[in-house]
Amino acid sequence: MRIAVLLSAGLHPVSGAPVLPRLEAQAIRMAAGLGQSAEIVGLHAGPDAAALAEALGQGLPRIEHIAVAAGDDPVPALAARLAAITPDLILAGRRSQGGDESGLVPYALARALAIPLVSDVVAAALDAEGALRLDQSLGRGALRRVVVRGPVIVTCHPDAPAPLAYAYGRARRGRVETLAVAPAALPVSALAVEERPYRRRPKIVKGAPAGGSAAERLKAATGEGGAASSGRLLIEPDPEDAAREILAYLRQIGVLAPPAEPKT
Amino acid sequence: MSRLRRDPRAERAAHCLAGEGPRPRYDRTRRASGSGRPRRDPRAEREAQRIGGAARLRYDLSQISRPVGEAVTAAPRAAPVAEAPKTIIVESPAFLVAVVPDAPGGRLSGHDRQVIGAARALAGREGAVAVIVEGDCEGLGAAGADRMLRLDGAEGYDPAARAARIEAVLASLGARHVLFPESLDGGDLARRVAVGLNEPLFTNAEVVAAKGLVRPAKGRRVEQSLAPPRLATVAPDAVADYAGALREARALPFEGSAPAVATSIVSATRIPADPATVPLSLAEFVVSAGNGLSDLDTFRQVVAALHATPGASRVLCDSGLMPRHTQVGASGTVLAATCYFALGISGAPQHLQGVAGCEHVVAVNTDLHAAMIERAGLAVVMDAQAVMPALLRLLAEEAAGQGKAS
Ligand SMILES: Cc1cc2nc3c(=O)[nH]c(=O)nc-3n(C[C@H](O)[C@H](O)[C@H](O)COP(=O)(O)OP(=O)(O)OC[C@H]3O[C@@H](n4cnc5c(N)ncnc54)[C@H](O)[C@@H]3O)c2cc1C
Ligand SMILES: Nc1ncnc2c1ncn2[C@@H]1O[C@H](COP(=O)(O)O)[C@@H](O)[C@H]1O
Numbered sequence: 165m166r167i168a169v170l171l172s173a174g175l176h177p178v179s180g181a182p183v184l185p186r187l188e189a190q191a192i193r194m195a196a197g198l199g200q201s202a203e204i205v206g207l208h209a210g211p212d213a214a215a216l217a218e219a220l221g222q223g224l225p226r227i228e229h230i231a232v233a234a235g236d237d238p239v240p241a242l243a244a245r246l247a248a249i250t251p252d253l254i255l256a257g258r259r260s261q262g263g264d265e266s267g268l269v270p271y272a273l274a275r276a277l278a279i280p281l282v283s284d285v286v287a288a289a290l291d292a293e294g295a296l297r298l299d300q301s302l303g304r305g306a307l308r309r310v311v312v313r314g315p316v317i318v319t320c321h322p323d324a325p326a327p328l329a330y331a332y333g334r335a336r337r338g339r340v341e342t343l344a345v346a347p348a349a350l351p352v353s354a355l356a357v358e359e360r361p362y363r364r365r366p367k368i369v370k371g372a373p374a375g376g377s378a379a380e381r382l383k384a385a386t387g388e389g390g391a392a393s394s395g396r397l398l399i400e401p402d403p404e405d406a407a408r409e410i411l412a413y414l415r416q417i418g419v420l421a422p423p424a425e426p427k428t
Numbered sequence: 429m430s431r432l433r434r435d436p437r438a439e440r441a442a443h444c445l446a447g448e449g450p451r452p453r454y455d456r457t458r459r460a461s462g463s464g465r466p467r468r469d470p471r472a473e474r475e476a477q478r479i480g481g482a483a484r485l486r487y488d489l490s491q492i493s494r495p496v497g498e499a500v501t502a503a504p505r506a507a508p509v510a511e512a513p514k515t516i517i518v519e520s521p522a523f524l525v526a527v528v529p530d531a532p533g534g535r536l537s538g539h540d541r542q543v544i545g546a547a548r549a550l551a552g553r554e555g556a557v558a559v560i561v562e563g564d565c566e567g568l569g570a571a572g573a574d575r576m577l578r579l580d581g582a583e584g585y586d587p588a589a590r591a592a593r594i595e596a597v598l599a600s601l602g603a604r605h606v607l608f609p610e611s612l613d614g615g616d617l618a619r620r621v622a623v624g625l626n627e628p629l630f631t632n633a634e635v636v637a638a639k640g641l642v643r644p645a646k647g648r649r650v651e652q653s654l655a656p657p658r659l660a661t662v663a664p665d666a667v668a669d670y671a672g673a674l675r676e677a678r679a680l681p682f683e684g685s686a687p688a689v690a691t692s693i694v695s696a697t698r699i700p701a702d703p704a705t706v707p708l709s710l711a712e713f714v715v716s717a718g719n720g721l722s723d724l725d726t727f728r729q730v731v732a733a734l735h736a737t738p739g740a741s742r743v744l745c746d747s748g749l750m751p752r753h754t755q756v757g758a759s760g761t762v763l764a765a766t767c768y769f770a771l772g773i774s775g776a777p778q779h780l781q782g783v784a785g786c787e788h789v790v791a792v793n794t795d796l797h798a799a800m801i802e803r804a805g806l807a808v809v810m811d812a813q814a815v816m817p818a819l820l821r822l823l824a825e826e827a828a829g830q831g832k833a834s
Pocket of ligand 2: 169170171172173187188207208209210238242255256257258259260261263264265266267268269270
């Protein structure tokens with residue numbers, strides 16, 4: 165099985181120094197977990213390969229670096245290289261880190277290579293018949309188990325298992341090869357955005373009445389306006405009554421399934 | 429900034445008491461006009477706290493009194509005009525703003541409402557908001573939808589086919605802007621549609637206004653802005669819901685059919701979160717034990733019976749009675765649960781920090797003055813050891829009742 169892991173040029177969100185994004189390190193771990201026989205290669209398109217050495221230490225034996233001028237779209241070059249190596253599984257992060265963070269690269273590649281994409285995957289395993297069993301996160305620990313056959317692009321979700329530990333020896337043994345690839349001809353679409361320093365904006369206060377006063381917004385924000393203000397206090401009730409009240413409350417807010425209607 | 433100018437003569441005239449004797453008399457405490465906010469009257473409040481017995485003055489300070497007397501009764505607020513709920517109708521919109529909500533299970537999520545609110549801000553007075561739903565969906569008019577386009581829901585998980593359907597609808601609708609929620613499913617769909625239509629997508633917008641959209645980039649060190657693009661996704665909790673009057677949500681016809689897409693997905697099954705193994709930080713409902721509990725076996729049974737995730741306070745984790753990964757609080761796990769059920773926990777600040785994000789709290793504690801009781805939406809002051817068996821009994825009775833009936 166051939167696996168390609170897409171590595172972007174990540175920047176640390178605080179220091180701005182080049183780092184391997186955590187999501188992509190998790191993707192490397194996911195690839196490494198798919199068996200010893202898998203042939204794993206990292207793929208990066210960009211002007212330089214400086215930050216990639218870290219990915220070698222995370223468990224990638226080989227990385228292919230495709231030289232692309234700074235500011236150019238990496239998708240045509242990546243598509244051309246992926247079409248040449250035809251991997252069975254392509255792993256990417258759900259969003260890159262330090263750039264536009266739009267998460268569009270894997271989708272554009274899926275389109276260019278005409279292969280399906282499964283998003284936000286937390287675990288991958290090989291099936292007995294060679295199909296891939298992917299666990300997709302639905303939030304709050306719920307999963308969707310998707311079984312796919314054939315080449316597929318998978319994006320990795322932050323709830324996936326933590327990355328492998330960095331190993332110096334592996335980083336020394338690994339290789340980064342720089343290739344020159346003729347990019348595939350793809351239509352490009354870009355937005356002309358204007359940039360300025362980030363400004364934090366107040367979060368909207370949920371539960372505050374629209375057009376209410378500052379006092380009402382404060383109440384909603386501190387929780388006094390919500391459940392706590394209308395809070396019920398039971399002092400030394402009968403245990404049975406207390407239990408009944410608690411169950412009724414839990415059902416009212418919807419965390420406990422209602423007792424199934426007795427079938428008649 | 430111009431403030432209303434005071435008119436002392438008029439204020440004085442408003443305080444004048446009509447026809448009492450030869451002299452004009454004024455009641456200064458009466459509020460004739462103003463902001464309409466009730467004004468505190470400390471004297472009257474104090475008077476209301478006074479309790480019986482004329483021998484000595486006695487006050488009950490714990491009793492928070494209703495203010496009495498005419499002096500502090502609020503001038504009635506502009507009385508809520510009880511007019512019939514009016515529906516706003518945009519007959520011939522200048523343009524359309526389309527929204528593709530997630531609408532899990534046929535109901536708009538909070539995030540969906542925010543996206544429709546954002547679309548309303550883009551549409552303004554002339555435009556109309558068209559919501560594209562699959563299957564039935566309720567409450568669209570109240571959320572701010574002028575038009576509604578219903579597709580037949582498809583079974584099974586096939587995101588590529590869903591994206592193809594939405595692309596076909598968008599091609600026939602000719603909307604000026606299309607907004608998606610930046611959620612797991614919505615963000616996925618938006619990217620598929622953008623790549624399918626070969627149009628750029630403005631992702632994760634935190635500000636949506638007719639002037640332009642703004643999104644964070646480069647690890648929130650810069651923000652990028654743009655005049656409203658055709659396709660955009662809206663970040664959660666960034667834009668307020670629509671708060672105006674009901675809109676009509678008129679059904680639009682949809683002709684044309686979606687192309688069939690070959691799929692390589694063999695099967696897709698939903699695995700609900702297992703409360704016993706889900707990480708505490710993701711859990712939906714946490715039942716937590718504190719130092720007030722001595723019978724942890726019963727506690728574990730209660731957790732299992734309620735289908736909840738177990739938690740504990742630091743005291744129990746330190747003494748080894750509960751595993752360390754169940755610790756809730758500043759040095760444990762900060763919860764994002766919908767409901768937190770605390771049994772025998774005092775609610776130390778370090779513990780409450782972990783619960784700050786929980787919407788609902790239920791507390792059982794013997795101490796009326798525990799901080800947890802104050803934080804709780806339902807507080808029960810009694811022995812948790814007695815409540816737990818009662819809960820188990822009640823749940824078992826319900827289960828047995830079903831078993832007998834079916
Ligand atoms: C740096 C630091 C970090 C900390 N981080 C955390 C943290 O992350 N998480 C955390 O939990 N704590 C943390 N703590 C500890 C915290 O300050 C409290 O000591 C701890 O939360 C108290 O736990 P408790 O409420 O279970 O116990 P107690 O304070 O002993 O409270 C027990 C409660 O149970 C009630 N009770 C007794 N008998 C019964 C009964 N039969 N039925 C019902 N109720 C009964 C009592 O009225 C009392 O309110 C931290 C402390 C420090 C200094
Ligand atoms: N220049 C690149 N070279 C290789 N992979 C990339 C590149 N840019 C992005 N990717 C992959 O696409 C994912 C999403 O990136 P983005 O669309 O930029 O948010 C990243 O996590 C990477 O796995």
